[in-house]
Amino acid sequence: MAAGVAAWLPFARAAAIGWMPVANLPMPVAPTEKSKRQDELIILNVSGRRFQTWRNTLDRYPDTLLGSSEKEFFYNEETKEYFFDRDPDVFRSVLNFYRTGKLHYPRYECISSYDEELAFFGIVPEIIGDCCYEEYKDRKRENDAKLPNMTFRETMWRAFENPHTSTMALVFYYVTGFFIAVSVITNVVETVPCGSAPNQKEVPCGERYTVAFFCMDTACVMIFTVEYLMRLFAAPSRYRFMRSVMSIIDVVAILPYYIGLVMTDNEDVSGAFVTLRVFRVFRIFKFSRHSQGLRILGYTLKSCASELGFLLFSLTMAIIIFATVMFYAEKGSSSSKFTSIPASFWYTIVTMTTLGYGDMVPKTIAGKIFGSICSLSGVLVIALPVPVIVSNFSRIYHQNQRADKRRAQKVQKARLARIRISKTGSSSAFLHSKRNGLFNEALELTSSTEEEQRLTKSTSLLESQHHHLLHCLEKTTNHEFVDEQYYQQSYLEAGLQNYPSRSPSLSSQDGVTGTCCTRRSKKHHTPLPNASAPAHMQPLTHTHTHQQGLQELSTIHIQPLSTSRSSLNMRVDEPAPLNCQSSQITTAIISIPTPPVTTPEGDAHLPAGPTHQNVVKVSAL
C-alpha cells in the first residue's frame, strides 16, 4: 500500500460502514491500538542539522531504516534525539520522501554518494519519481560507463557508434562528414567544364587540373580507408559488421579508387573503369550515418517494398498493353516514330507518368484516342499505391519521433510495474496475515497480552488496520481473497469436483512431508501453506459461527503453550492457527485426500503422526 495515502486509511475504514447493512455475516473484530500514542514530534539530528517531523510521517514506510525500529539504534538518550552521522544535504531528499511519498534526485548531487545514502536508509532507488528518474538513470549510466575496465576496443566502438560520448569521437565524426562532402563535391566539380582558352574546346575541370583532383581523391580515400579499418578493428563481431549495409557502402565507395590504381594502363578495361567511377557517388550514402532522416527514408522504402513492387508490376502491365495498342494504331501512319513495340514503351511511360516530353506523338486519330486513354489511366494506376507508401513513411517517421516519448513511457511502465509489485506485495501480505488473523481474533477473546505483543510485532498498526478492512470486505461478500496460484487451481477443480472443502492437487503436496520436524517452511513450500490454508479456512468460516465459544476457547488455550516455543517461527507464514481448529475439520476431511498440515506445533501434539503423508494433525483435545 502506498504509504502516502496512509492518512486516508481512517476514511476508508469509516466508509466501510457502507457495506455493513449488506453483509450477511458478522464482522471481524477491529485491531485495537495497543498504545494510543499521541502524534509526537521526533528530532533527527543529521551531522548537526536538526530535522523535525511527526512520528507518523516516518511510520509510513515501515521497511526503511527510519520507519522501523532500526532507528532506535541511533537514539541518543541524553539529547532525546536520533543522531545520524551522514550527509545532511542528501538527508533532505530522504526526509522529503517520507513527507510527500516521492523521492527526488537533486541534480547537483554526486550519483554515488546519493546511492550510498539511499542504501544506508534502506530506500530502493527504483521508487525515484518520474520527474527525476531520467536524470538519475542517465547519470548512473554515465557513471557506470566511466569504469576503467572497458577495453580500448570497446571504447573505440562506443565512440564510433555514439559520437557524443567523448570529444575525440565528436571530432572524428565531423571530420569524416566533412571529407564525405568534399569527396562528393569533388566528383561533381570534376565534370564541370572549366573555362579555357577560347580557341580550345571546353574541357572538364577534371582533365584540366588532373593532379589536384587526383590528390584530393587520394586524400579522401585514405581517410575513408583508415576509418573503415578502424571500425573493422573495433567491431565486437567483425563478421556481422562486414555484412552490415553501412560497411558495404563504405567498401563500394573506396573500391573504385583502388581498382583504378591497379588498372590505369590497360586500355581495354578503361571503359569498365569509367563505369566503376560511377560508384564513387555512393559515398554520399555514407551520410546516412550522420543523418537520422536518411536512415528513416531507407527503412521506409524497405518496408514499402511490397507496395512498390505492386506499383511496378501494374505499371509494367499497363505499359505493355498500351505500347502494343499504340504501335498497331500508329502502324499505318507514315514517318511515325513508333517503329516497334519496345520503341513505344518510351512513349507509354512518358505519357502515363504525365511527363509528356513530346518527342514521340501519335498522328493518327486512333493513336490520339488511345494516347489520351493511356494518359488518363496512367494517373489512376500511379495514384493508387502512392498513398500507401506515404502513410508508411509518415508512420515510421512519427514512430521515430516518438522514440523520445517512448523512453518516457518506459519509465511509466517501470513505475506501473513497481506499483504492481507493491500491490501484489500488499495483497500477499494480507494473505499471510490471514494466517495470523484468526489467531489474533482468538487471542483478543482471551486477551492474553504477552502473546499478542509477540505476534503483532510483525505487522505494523497500519497494516493490521488495512488487513482488517480487507477482512470486512471478505465477510461482506462471503468470498475470500486468495492468491493467483490457488485461484487457478480451484478454478480448474471447480469444473472437476465439488468437494465441500477444496484441497489443492496432491501433486503439489509431494514435496511436503508431514513431519513436524520439517516445519521450517522452505521457500518452495510457502505456496503450499497458502494454498492449503484457505482450504481449511472455508470450513473454518462456516464452522466458526456454529461452534460454541467454549470449545474454541478450549482449543485456543492449547495454542499459547506452543506459540511460546514457536514464536520464532511466527514470521514464517505457518498455518499456525489451523491446528486449533483442525479437530473440527478432521471429521469433514478424512474422506478426502488432504494435504498434510505442516505446523510447528506438530511435535507437541502428534508424535507419531508426522511420518504419514496424509494424516491430518489432530490437536490434543
Next chain:
Amino acid sequence: MLSVIWETEGLQTVGIVVLVFASIKLLHLLGLISFSEDSVEDELELSAVRHRPEGLEQLEAQTRFSRKELQILYRGFKNECPSGVVNEETFKDIYSQFFPQGDASTYAHFLFNAFDTDHNGSVSFEDFVMGLSILLRGTVQEKLNWAFNLYDINKDGYITKEEMLDIMKAIYDMMGKCTYPVLKEETPRQHVEVFFQKMDKNKDGVVTIDEFIDCCQNDENIMRSMHLFENVL
C-alpha cells in the same frame, strides 16, 4: 557572353538561397524561431481551484471531532490534495490503493457522491469531515441514514433493485478476480435478492428509509457492526 552573365547570376541566386536557408537553420538551432506548432504546455494541468476551509472553531462546533483530531485529519487531507478539494479522479485513485486485487473505482464513484453532499463535483474538507463525523461519531440512526443515502443512487428516497444491484456489483468488483469460491455472474444478484427479502417488508419492490432503518435495528449483526469503527482515529 549572355550565357556567362546568366551563369553568374544563376550562381548568385543559388548562393543567396543557400545563405537564407542556412541562416534560418541557424536561428532554429539557437531556438529563436520554432517551426512546429505542437507545444509541450498541454502537459501542465491547471489546478486553479484553491479552497480554504472554515475555521477550526466552526468545524469543531459542526462536527463531533476534537480540535486535535481535526488537525490530524486536515494535515492528511492537505497532504494528498494540496488544492484543498478532492475531485473524483483523485478520490478514485486514493480509494483504489486500499484494494489492490480488485477494481474499486465504481464503488469509489458511489462513495464520492455520498460525500459530495452539495453535488458540486468536488469534495472539500468540510464535506469530508462532516461525512467522517457521521460515520465515526454519529448515532446509529445517522449512520443508517448515511448508508441509505449511499445506496439510493438517484436520491429519490427509495432503493430499487437496480440501484442495489449496481452497488452490489461495485462491492464485488472490489474483490477482484482471485477469490474463493470463484465469483459467478449471479452472485451479486443473489445477494440483492437476499437483501430485499430481508429489508422489503411490504414487498413493493423498493426499500424506503423507514423499512431500512427498522430492519437494520432489528438485526443484531448489523447493529454490532455499526459500532465497529468507533475507535478509528
